[in-house]
Amino acid sequence: MTLSAYLPIALMFLLVVGFAGISMVLSRSLAPHNPTPEKLDPYECGIVPLQEPLQRFPVKFYLVAMLFVIFDIEIVFLFAWAARFVDLGWYGVAAVGIFTLLLIETLVYVWKRGALDWNVQHRARYRRVVAVDAAKEAA
Amino acid sequence: MTRDAALSHDALAEQFPAAEFGESYGQRIVRVPRKDLVAFVAAARDIGFRMFIDVCGVDYLRRSPRFEVVIELLSLEPPSRLRILVGVPGDDPSLPSITGVFAGADFYERETYDMFGIVFEGHPDLTRILLPDDWEGHPLRKDAPVGAVPVQFKGSNQAT
Amino acid sequence: MSRPSAPPNILTAVLGKAVGWARTRSMWPASFGLACCAIEMMATGAAHNDLARFGMEVFRASPRQADLMIVAGRVSQKMAPVLRQVYDQMAEPKWVISMGACASTGGMFNNYALVQGVDQVVPVDVYVPGCPPGPQGLIHGILTLQNRISAGEYAVR
Amino acid sequence: MSNPPDIVTGETETYPQMGESEALPEPPEKPTPSRRRTLHDMWVSGTEAPVDTGRFTDEGAQEMLAEEEPDVLAGQRGTLVVDDYDEAAVSDEETQIVNMGPQHPATHGVLRLQLELEGETIRRVKPIIGYLHTGMERTGEALTFMQGPTNVTRMDYLSPFHNELCFSLAVERLLDLEVPPRARAIRILMTELNRVASHLLWAATTGLDIGALSMMIYGWREREACLAFFEKTTGLRMNHNYIRPGGVAADLPDGWEDDLVAIEETVLEGLADYEGLLMENPIFLERTQGVGVLTPEECYAYGVTGVLARASGIDFDIRKTFPYSGIEQYEFDVPTAEHGDVYDRFVLRFEEVRQSLGIVRQAAESMPLGDYRSEDRKVTPPPRARIDQSMEALIHHFKIFTEGFKVPEGEVYQAVESPRGELGMYIVSNGGAKPWRIHVRGPSFAHVQALPAMLTDSLIADTIAALASADPVMGDVDR
Numbered sequence: 033m034t035l036s037a038y039l040p041i042a043l044m045f046l047l048v049v050g051f052a053g054i055s056m057v058l059s060r061s062l063a064p065h066n067p068t069p070e071k072l073d074p075y076e077c078g079i080v081p082l083q084e085p086l087q088r089f090p091v092k093f094y095l096v097a098m099l100f101v102i103f104d105i106e107i108v109f110l111f112a113w114a115a116r117f118v119d120l121g122w123y124g125v126a127a128v129g130i131f132t133l134l135l136i137e138t139l140v141y142v143w144k145r146g147a148l149d150w151n152v153q154h155r156a157r158y159r160r161v162v163a164v165d166a167a168k169e170a171a
Numbered sequence: 172m173t174r175d176a177a178l179s180h181d182a183l184a185e186q187f188p189a190a191e192f193g194e195s196y197g198q199r200i201v202r203v204p205r206k207d208l209v210a211f212v213a214a215a216r217d218i219g220f221r222m223f224i225d226v227c228g229v230d231y232l233r234r235s236p237r238f239e240v241v242i243e244l245l246s247l248e249p250p251s252r253l254r255i256l257v258g259v260p261g262d263d264p265s266l267p268s269i270t271g272v273f274a275g276a277d278f279y280e281r282e283t284y285d286m287f288g289i290v291f292e293g294h295p296d297l298t299r300i301l302l303p304d305d306w307e308g309h310p311l312r313k314d315a316p317v318g319a320v321p322v323q324f325k326g327s328n329q330a331t
Numbered sequence: 332m333s334r335p336s337a338p339p340n341i342l343t344a345v346l347g348k349a350v351g352w353a354r355t356r357s358m359w360p361a362s363f364g365l366a367c368c369a370i371e372m373m374a375t376g377a378a379h380n381d382l383a384r385f386g387m388e389v390f391r392a393s394p395r396q397a398d399l400m401i402v403a404g405r406v407s408q409k410m411a412p413v414l415r416q417v418y419d420q421m422a423e424p425k426w427v428i429s430m431g432a433c434a435s436t437g438g439m440f441n442n443y444a445l446v447q448g449v450d451q452v453v454p455v456d457v458y459v460p461g462c463p464p465g466p467q468g469l470i471h472g473i474l475t476l477q478n479r480i481s482a483g484e485y486a487v488r
Numbered sequence: 489m490s491n492p493p494d495i496v497t498g499e500t501e502t503y504p505q506m507g508e509s510e511a512l513p514e515p516p517e518k519p520t521p522s523r524r525r526t527l528h529d530m531w532v533s534g535t536e537a538p539v540d541t542g543r544f545t546d547e548g549a550q551e552m553l554a555e556e557e558p559d560v561l562a563g564q565r566g567t568l569v570v571d572d573y574d575e576a577a578v579s580d581e582e583t584q585i586v587n588m589g590p591q592h593p594a595t596h597g598v599l600r601l602q603l604e605l606e607g608e609t610i611r612r613v614k615p616i617i618g619y620l621h622t623g624m625e626r627t628g629e630a631l632t633f634m635q636g637p638t639n640v641t642r643m644d645y646l647s648p649f650h651n652e653l654c655f656s657l658a659v660e661r662l663l664d665l666e667v668p669p670r671a672r673a674i675r676i677l678m679t680e681l682n683r684v685a686s687h688l689l690w691a692a693t694t695g696l697d698i699g700a701l702s703m704m705i706y707g708w709r710e711r712e713a714c715l716a717f718f719e720k721t722t723g724l725r726m727n728h729n730y731i732r733p734g735g736v737a738a739d740l741p742d743g744w745e746d747d748l749v750a751i752e753e754t755v756l757e758g759l760a761d762y763e764g765l766l767m768e769n770p771i772f773l774e775r776t777q778g779v780g781v782l783t784p785e786e787c788y789a790y791g792v793t794g795v796l797a798r799a800s801g802i803d804f805d806i807r808k809t810f811p812y813s814g815i816e817q818y819e820f821d822v823p824t825a826e827h828g829d830v831y832d833r834f835v836l837r838f839e840e841v842r843q844s845l846g847i848v849r850q851a852a853e854s855m856p857l858g859d860y861r862s863e864d865r866k867v868t869p870p871p872r873a874r875i876d877q878s879m880e881a882l883i884h885h886f887k888i889f890t891e892g893f894k895v896p897e898g899e900v901y902q903a904v905e906s907p908r909g910e911l912g913m914y915i916v917s918n919g920g921a922k923p924w925r926i927h928v929r930g931p932s933f934a935h936v937q938a939l940p941a942m943l944t945d946s947l948i949a950d951t952i953a954a955l956a957s958a959d960p961v962m963g964d965v966d967r
Contacts, residue, residue: 079413090606157781392592409621440622
């Protein structure tokens with residue numbers, strides 16, 4: 033692979049870095065920069081915040097974040113296969129198929145363990161609504 | 172209001188001799204002394220006025236019981252309305268709260284307190300509702316200043 | 332409140348005009364709808380008389396991403412500190428349009444409850460008359476503000 | 489400081505001030521329960537010392553405390569009336585009080601909700617209102633009866649005609665004045681069209697809140713058609729001051745029949761689009777069914793009326809139980825449902841738009857001829873041309889427009905079915921030209937109070953849907 037094959041990639045890289053750099057420099061120099069104490073306050077719909085925002089978030093938020101990371105990375109791996117899937121032929125499809133099946137299995141496990149549903153309904157009134165519909169279907 | 176079926180009008184009448192019943196433009200009103208207000212409202216709800224509609228205050232500046240609290244109730248089966256008027260003297264503006272009977276009276280009583288300064292005893296959380304907390308005075312009283320900014324128009328007689 | 336601007340010469344003048352022009356192309360309004368004027372502001376943003384023609388159809392909820400605050404409606408005494416807080420939290424090139432008679436001068440409610448004119452709370456750039464001003468009135472106000480900015484009158488505030 | 493001076497006489501109506509009157513005794517200041525902190529101390533993030541809170545909003549006493557008395561706690565949890573709160577299932581995770589404050593895209597105006605959150609589930613709700621308090625009831629006392637509709641029409645700015653109609657009907661009952669049949673028919677026609685426009689706006693903003701963004705564009709498209717007709721008839725798109733004591737301000741413009749036919753066509757067509765877009769959409773069903781439920785007992789206790797009550801199964805519509813302005817001659821029915829959740833409210837409101845369009849069509853077809861204002865020249869000003877001819881008309885005109893017509897002493901409560909529920913006006917007159925007291929019973933005030941019962945123990949996303957389905961208009965709440 034002669035060096036020239038890498039020229040478009042280098043050009044692309046320069047373009048990306050150049051655009052990002054220029055826009056940051058321009059906005060830094062032209063836009064007024066004026067951090068006031070109010071701007072540093074957390075935004076609470078116009079009310080001055082009472083106390084520090086809660087540091088320890090409930091664990092459910094981290095759970096959802098981790099699940100997202102897992103399935104997002106899975107897609108990143110698929111990119112490599114997608115680039116050459118014609119040449120890889122059925123062998124490629126099988127390999128990726130096994131990989132995806134593994135992840136679907138984790139999805140089913142997570143779904144059954146109930147990590148995905150947030151809806152904690154304690155009040156009878158919510159169950160009553162479902163019951164009324166069920167009764168109607170039954171009747 | 173003309174289809175106002177007479178609820179068991181007399182049922183309330185003989186339970187509360189002190190209440191004077193009346194009629195104002197087709198709607199039935201009743202004037203109840205302060206002390207047995209809660210009992211009267213509970214009795215009214217039991218005989219049919221189940222829907223709570225409204226509580227508001229009125230400031231009759233020169234009348235002997237200066238303030239008046241007006242409670243509106245509604246019954247659905249024989250569709251009819253009832254308006255309960257309670258006189259509240261100016262020097263001791265307080266009366267029992269009916270949040271025990273109707274949970275919906277909470278915000279209305281806070282608004283009446285906010286606007287007129289009428290204190291509702293037994294109200295779980297009697298604070299201002301429409302005005303900011305550090306507001307002095309009760310604006311809907313007749314002797315409260317309107318707070319109007321005098322208009323700069325030179326020709327108009329200068330507002331006090 | 333802002334950086335001292337350099338003495339005007341040919342380079343910065345052209346740059347200043349370019350920056351002024353760029354700032355008006357898509358000014359995102361902070362959704363500060365209070366009362367009846369907010370309904371007309373939404374009508375301006377909807378399909379019939381479209382605000383998207385000026386690149387302004389997205390009403391940013393948080394003041395961080397907003398350049399223009401349209402005070403649409405009557406400002407009560409309880410709301411004034413909130414208005415001031417949201418104005419302070421907006422990023423620097425920010426402008427204020429006071430929409431409607433109640434925001435501009437207290438309108439027909441000359442009493443204890445309203446701030447008689449929102450310019451007692453925040454510096455206002457354009458006053459739009461009307462009660463409520465129709466969508467055309469509001470767009471006219473916005474265009475006036477944009478012409479002023481690209482002409483460089485409110486370069487940096 | 490008293491009301492602005494009289495235009496003609498120039499003397500001001502002076503009420504006895506505290507000083508000069510016969511020294512009204514100062515009422516003993518009853519200490520409100522002191523456990524509420526009067527001015528909460530605050531730590532602004534990033535600084536060590538507590539900051540002087542003079543400049544900040546200090547609704548200290550109205551805000552939600554970490555620990556509350558049991559009865560206040562029940563109120564905030566919405567279990568005062570129907571206590572179905574499953575105490576055991578509440579985990580002891582750390583909770584956080586968050587502000588869904590006055591400046592928020594989904595609170596339909598400047599309503600502030602303080603939510604105590606446990607993760608994404610809401611434990612307690614405290615609505616804080618008053619951010620749009622305009623003192624309209626005090627302004628109403630300074631305006632004559634004829635100027636009243638201008639003040640009242642700005643209260644519930646989504647249904648200005650209903651406010652004006654309620655005020656005018658109340659004043660007419662005080663005056664015992666009979667309004668000609670054409671005026672009554674025009675009034676019904678305009679208020680029902682106003683209900684259509686208000687429900688369209690509600691469908692647009694609620695669709696936007698729930699995530700159906702295109703609903704916002706569609707909803708406004710039909711509403712513009714209605715507003716164009718309002719502007720053609722009354723001269724204004726909103727805040728019309730069209731329905732006045734004694735009739736309506738002007739007759740219908742010529743060519744109004746085909747305008748109405750065109751409106752009915754576009755709205756019905758639009759309605760079919762919305763129902764196609766929303767009603768079978770699984771995401772929409774998931775977001776609305778079983779959300780924000782109100783039980784009938786809570787509707788009775790909190791005074792919740794209108795679509796929210798009918799969705800919970802209470803068959804109460806003022807147009808049927810206490811008909812006003814001749815609406816009983818038109819034939820329409822009032823749909824009800826039984827779940828009381830957001831989905832039922834959607835179905836009911838769409839159905840109500842159809843019923844209202846039916847009423848508008850019937851009113852248009854059977855529009856009686858004749859005068860659109862009452863003949864009683866004491867109340868309605870004479871036509872402009874008459875003033876040059878007859879001295880008496882000139883006197884009437886002068887009297888009405890300077891000091892206003894006198895209303896006999898008395899008090900009246902008049903209710904009207906506004907798109908949000910029972911809109912009532914309690915007017916006390918002391919025989920003068922200005923009302924002594926106007927109290928407006930806004931339906932949204934009761935709906936905001938019932939929010940804790942609807943929102944607790946659901947997810948934050950459900951709050952947006954439930955709050956939007958209650959359709960609170962803050963002008964109606966704060967007045």
